[in-house]
Every structure is written in structure tokens, then in C-alpha cells.
Amino acid sequence: MVLLRQRNAQGSNATEIEKKIKRGNALRQGSAWRASRGPVALLLIAVTLCGAAVWLYITSLDSEITETLVSRAELVSPQPRVYTVQCSEDYENYQRYPGCTPQKCGRAVTDSVVTREEAQLLRRLAERGLALAGSEGGASILDLHSGALSMGKQFVNIYRYFGDQIRDVFTQEDFQLYRDVRGRIQTVIAETFGLDPTLMYLTKPTFFSRINSTGAKTQHDEYWHPHIDKVTYGSFDYTSLLYLSDYGSDFTGGRFIFMDQNGNRTVEPRAGRVSFFSSGTENLHRVERVTWGTRFAITVSFTCDPAHAISDPALPEGTHG
Numbered sequence: 001m002v003l004l005r006q007r008n009a010q011g012s013n014a015t016e017i018e019k020k021i022k023r024g025n026a027l028r029q030g031s032a033w034r035a036s037r038g039p040v041a042l043l044l045i046a047v048t049l050c051g052a053a054v055w056l057y058i059t060s061l062d063s064e065i066t067e068t069l070v071s072r073a074e075l076v077s078p079q080p081r082v083y084t085v086q087c088s089e090d091y092e093n094y095q096r097y098p099g100c101t102p103q104k105c106g107r108a109v110t111d112s113v114v115t116r117e118e119a120q121l122l123r124r125l126a127e128r129g130l131a132l133a134g135s136e137g138g139a140s141i142l143d144l145h146s147g148a149l150s151m152g153k154q155f156v157n158i159y160r161y162f163g164d165q166i167r168d169v170f171t172q173e174d175f176q177l178y179r180d181v182r183g184r185i186q187t188v189i190a191e192t193f194g195l196d197p198t199l200m201y202l203t204k205p206t207f208f209s210r211i212n213s214t215g216a217k218t219q220h221d222e223y224w225h226p227h228i229d230k231v232t233y234g235s236f237d238y239t240s241l242l243y244l245s246d247y248g249s250d251f252t253g254g255r256f257i258f259m260d261q262n263g264n265r266t267v268e269p270r271a272g273r274v275s276f277f278s279s280g281t282e283n284l285h286r287v288e289r290v291t292w293g294t295r296f297a298i299t300v301s302f303t304c305d306p307a308h309a310i311s312d313p314a315l316p317e318g319t320h321g
Ligand SMILES: O=C(O)CCC(=O)C(=O)O
Pocket: 209, 229, 241, 255, 256, 285, 286, 287, 297, 299
């Protein structure tokens, strides 16, 4: 019994000691945590601040989209949506053509000049033409006026290269549709900018473009560089772009970006959408890289200088049928 009691006493002592040890450990842990709480909190704050700084830096660098002027889902109809911008000083260095030279500069978008059906017909035309060749890189063009077609790393003249066979690819109706659409675009540009449509002329190059996400093989494939059309193409006074496919469903990336000093403004392509703008420095722009799918568009531009006027593209007279 005594032994048992002793053992019991010893047992209860041991339990007491164990409890004390545990309490001691717990206290030590608690104070260790309390001691390290300050530095851990500081570290967390530092990490959060660094994260926020990196995020702010990245978003300020990648100021891709400040504002979407027109999204893919919107339908701009019946009147164009117009954004006026101050004309750059460029125009002072060029000869002025009253009734045409921009006095009012800006950009506009309309979805009511070309129907989606017409855009689809034009897209098929572009697909047929570009199926004849195409660039090895991501950007191919087909210029029905000059006949230039991307082929590998170069261009060929479809009218020379394919001769009469080209009449199996394009019809008179295709060319008629291009002319109709060009005429309507000319009218809406003249109305929007207060011009005399008879004093503005189609100019070159006018071309269909097909862009996909394949890497560039030559400089011609690098469509994404910021540029000013009046500088790049010389004769342009008003640029228009007719989109033949839809941003988001036919392709991703590939938005049109106006690069303004206070941020970027985009137009999301939509089949049948016409975007047009004065071609000077006030409308510095670029095309976002296409990340997936295929984007089709036509560049149709106008000059005020009759010396740079071109006639509408036409199917050459055939030597057969
Ligand atoms: O396809 C586009 O949206 C723009 C093309 C362009 O900037 C150009 O042809 O000069």
C-alpha cells in the first residue's frame, strides 16, 4: 500500500512536472513568437509593398489599354462615333489642298457603312487570294491595285505570276464590291471631316492584310511597330481600315491602338467595322500582336494630292474567255 501510495505520489509528482514542463515550453514558444512577431509583420508589410510597387511599375510600363474607344460587342450605328484630336503641325510642312487637307483631325468608327455579309465576301476574296501564296511570317498582304502578294519572304505580282489564271480566283463582282465599299468609305470620311469627296483620291498602297501568330521572318512581317501613316506611306491624308474578322472570336490580340501621350486608346476589330482617321502624327498607332487565330483587314487610304491618286483596282483584261 505504502509502496503503491509512494508510486502514486511519485506518479502525481511526475504529472505535475510534466505539466510544468509543458507550461514552460508553451510560455517559451509564446514569448518566442511574441519576440518574432514584429519582424514577421515587418517582412509581410515589406513583401506587400514590394508587390504593389512591382504591380504599379508593370501596369505603368504596360499601359496597353487606357481606354477602349469601341469594343467588339458594340454596334456603332447609324452615325460614326467621332473623336476629335488636335491636328499635328505636320500639315504645315505639306502643300495644302483646300476642301481636303485636314483642318479638323481625329478618328472615327462606324459599323453601318459595310454590312457583315459584304465583309464576309471580301474576307473570302482575301482568303482565296492569299491562299495562292502568303508570307512565311505572320503577316501577309494582297494588293489588288499593284498586284503585290506576299510569297515566302518576298512579294510577287499576281497579275504577272498567275497571268490569266487570276480570273479563276477573282471575279468582276469582287472588284465591283471593292469599288462600292471604297466609295462609301470615301463619303463617310468626307462627311465626318467636312471635306469635298471629289477632292480626295484613293492612294496606294491599298491592301488586304492577313495576320496570325506565326513569328516574323522578315521586317515585312513586323506589323506591330508604332507608326504614322503619313510618314510611312507618304501620300496618305486619311487612312481607313475595314475589318473583315472579329476580335475575340476569330483571333485574339490584334487590337488597333492609338498611342496618345496620355495613354493608349483601342479599337477592337469587328467584321464590317470601318475605322478612319487623319493620317498625321496626331494619330500615331500600332497593331497589337495577334496571339491566336487569323485577322483580316483592308487598308483603304486617301490623298489630297491628285498626283498621288490611283484608280480603283481592276481585273486585267483576259486573253481568254
Ligand atoms: O490593320 C490595322 O488595324 C492597321 C494597319 C495599319 O496600321 C496600316 O495599314 O498602316
